[in-house]
Amino acid sequence: EVQLQQSGPEVGRPGSSVKISCKASGYTFTDYVMNWVKQSPGQGLEWIGWIDPEYGSTDYAEKFKKKATLTADTSSNTAYIQLSSLTSEDTATYFCARSGITGWFAYWGQGTLVTVSS
């Protein structure tokens, strides 16, 4: 059974960084890319980017190129997103989601709430 287990809620101060994890199980981690999606409170969904764990290659939406850094550790089958220079606009739930390089998001993590607060 494919599962994506994300780390728990984070609170970050303005200007700081947070790092969220997404541990994959039930499939070969390097066979699929891992996407990250942002959902602001009461808002819709925004695609942040993906990482190909096999090669470490990444693709980011323009809006998130200076905000997010995607990494992956194949030894632990875990993908990460680091959000830097936090502002109130980064307060949101962040989801990881598995897909092909192009294609649908068949599996999602449960989401991680990031709250930016001083």
Next chain:
Amino acid sequence: DIQMTQSPSFLSASVGDRVTINCKASQNINKYLDWYQQKHGEAPKLLIYNTNNLQTGIPSRFSGSGSGTDYTLTISSLQPEDVATYFCLQHSSRPRTFGGGTKLELK
């Protein structure tokens, strides 16, 4: 970026009703359009991929259609458990972009 305009934003319907939700792309997306259901406090769930392919385990009352720039999700007979927000997603070109969502409630 391809803009996805989803309508309606809010929908109220009765159990047993036929419900349709629409997504219009700002350019041809060649049927690379998926539909997701998100219940309150949960992650989105894939319902339909590439316009009309039902994801494994999804009830057959859900169906998708469309081509070019216009796509539709249909629920043939609304059930109480279908109360949720529905999103479309285009993966024809990067960046992937979502529709704004349709919140479906029971009348």
